[in-house]
Amino acid sequence: MINGQLSMNFSQFEGLYDMVVPKHHLLRKINDLVDFTFVYEELKDKYCHTNGRNAVHPIRMFKYLLLKTIYTLSDVDLVERAQVDMSFKYFLEMAPEEEVIDPSLLAYFRRKRLNDDTLLDLLVEKSVEMAIEQNVIQSKSVILDATHTRARYNQTSPQEVLRKRSKTVRKSIYAIDESMKEKFPEKPTSDDLEAELEYSQRLVEVIEKEPTLVALPSLKEPLNLLKETMEDDRLELRASEDPDARVGHKSADSSFFGYKTHLAMSQERIITAATVTTGEQTDGKQLQTLVEKTQKAGMEVDEIIGDAAYSGKENIAYATKHDITLVSKLNPSVSKGFRKKEDEFEYNKDAGMFVCPAGHMAIRKARQGKKDAQRNQTDTYYFDVEKCQRCPFQEGCYKEGAKTKTYSVRIKSEVHEQQGTFQNSETFKERAKERYKIEAKNSELKHRHGYEIASSSGLRGMRIQGAMAIFTVNLKRILKLMEE
Numbered sequence: 001m002i003n004g005q006l007s008m009n010f011s012q013f014e015g016l017y018d019m020v021v022p023k024h025h026l027l028r029k030i031n032d033l034v035d036f037t038f039v040y041e042e043l044k045d046k047y048c049h050t051n052g053r054n055a056v057h058p059i060r061m062f063k064y065l066l067l068k069t070i071y072t073l074s075d076v077d078l079v080e081r082a083q084v085d086m087s088f089k090y091f092l093e094m095a096p097e098e099e100v101i102d103p104s105l106l107a108y109f110r111r112k113r114l115n116d117d118t119l120l121d122l123l124v125e126k127s128v129e130m131a132i133e134q135n136v137i138q139s140k141s142v143i144l145d146a147t148h149t150r151a152r153y154n155q156t157s158p159q160e161v162l163r164k165r166s167k168t169v170r171k172s173i174y175a176i177d178e179s180m181k182e183k184f185p186e187k188p189t190s191d192d193l194e195a196e197l198e199y200s201q202r203l204v205e206v207i208e209k210e211p212t213l214v215a216l217p218s219l220k221e222p223l224n225l226l227k228e229t230m231e232d233d234r235l236e237l238r239a240s241e242d243p244d245a246r247v248g249h250k251s252a253d254s255s256f257f258g259y260k261t262h263l264a265m266s267q268e269r270i271i272t273a274a275t276v277t278t279g280e281q282t283d284g285k286q287l288q289t290l291v292e293k294t295q296k297a298g299m300e301v302d303e304i305i306g307d308a309a310y311s312g313k314e315n316i317a318y319a320t321k322h323d324i325t326l327v328s329k330l331n332p333s334v335s336k337g338f339r340k341k342e343d344e345f346e347y348n349k350d351a352g353m354f355v356c357p358a359g360h361m362a363i364r365k366a367r368q369g370k371k372d373a374q375r376n377q378t379d380t381y382y383f384d385v386e387k388c389q390r391c392p393f394q395e396g397c398y399k400e401g402a403k404t405k406t407y408s409v410r411i412k413s414e415v416h417e418q419q420g421t422f423q424n425s426e427t428f429k430e431r432a433k434e435r436y437k438i439e440a441k442n443s444e445l446k447h448r449h450g451y452e453i454a455s456s457s458g459l460r461g462m463r464i465q466g467a468m469a470i471f472t473v474n475l476k477r478i479l480k481l482m483e484e
Helices: 016-020 026-033 037-046 058-071 075-084 086-091 104-113 119-133 158-174 178-182 193-208 217-241 284-296 313-321 385-390 414-423 426-449 459-483
Strands: 141-150 246-251 254-266 271-278 303-305 325-327 346-348 353-355 364-368 378-383 405-410
Touching: 016 086, 026 058, 026 086, 026 459, 037 058, 037 104, 037 119, 058 075, 058 086, 058 104, 058 459, 075 086, 075 104, 075 217, 104 217, 104 459, 119 271, 119 284, 119 459, 141 284, 141 426, 158 178, 158 193, 158 217, 193 217, 254 284, 254 426, 254 459, 271 284, 271 459, 284 313, 303 426, 313 325, 313 414, 325 426, 378 385, 414 426, 426 459
Parallel strands: 141 303, 303 325
Antiparallel strands: 141 254, 246 254, 254 271, 346 353, 364 378, 378 405
């Protein structure tokens, strides 16, 4: 059961907040900026309003998760700090002497209450709405990019992760007191999650009976991490294998296992739209979705800036149709082709045919593909195979035994020709320089707010993590722009 309004309990110590939480403190400024009642409106249907004991208010639970993201804390460390940090209690709208929640409630709240696919869009839209209200978004230009997040389990089973983390805890203890080895339970003989969970639980119970060990800073972090992993696995057992994570590629020789977050960001560095996908999804296909989400959030768009991934024919046509300038270089395979300079054949304009390095001219040509289709057409030139079989330059050019020898050239479509012309203009070159801004935003998400590794398993868990991280960086940016 919950009440509609979150309010602080009456306390004779309430005046402490005026003394210990400065007016310029980040959490005080966020409380003043954001009306969190939208959280209650979004989650109220997931609570009973007539029966049962009083639940912790959803706004307070949401604020706990926001603190976790702002300060990059584990659930246990977050609750422990909230017990003694007055700025945390002020932000949570708690009386100074009020007791904090049990850390296990946070995992339950994430998995059961926030299990909503609309949360990401809701938080991004709310932050953009605040930015527009505060008049800090002036531009009509968005920068697009995607950032990758590695899966929490990195293609290993959840029991392997538990085993590794329990081992880290044991090693930390052996460095202090090797005699504890005799008190620890026997390791499981079966390779299944339930057995590993049971062992980890008994291990934690033995350690917690030793107050001198539990109080050690060197043991505190690995122990809390083990307990949080156990709690997460209990809630969704086999889901912790992360079946949604996929292998994606950052470059031709660099890959990752996890997820992608596709972002649109204004020139003022406010993230205006986001989608979370599995790691193998391509960036370019998200352009239209990101633009439409940005417009739905209330921002006008007349320019899109992105790398070559966004210059596909469909995206160019979409931008042209909606009078949007697309500042995105053509893929090198379109503008220059795949071949190295030394592998290229010479074109004889008089004959309208290509000539190979040995001086042999093609004997005929044929056009492949349909006009105005998604893929560009190609002209394929055919050479006399008998000459190729006797040619002294056939190595690397003609495969022995092949019945044909062809040389294909991709024909640029009209939209690619126009984009290529724009790409060579000074305006394009100047506007393309703005793309660096989103790289810095990706770095902030990863290195300051824990977005480099997924905090839980599954696509829904990743979307919740993305929603909280993006909401956090947007609030911080809005507050900074308001001060300028």
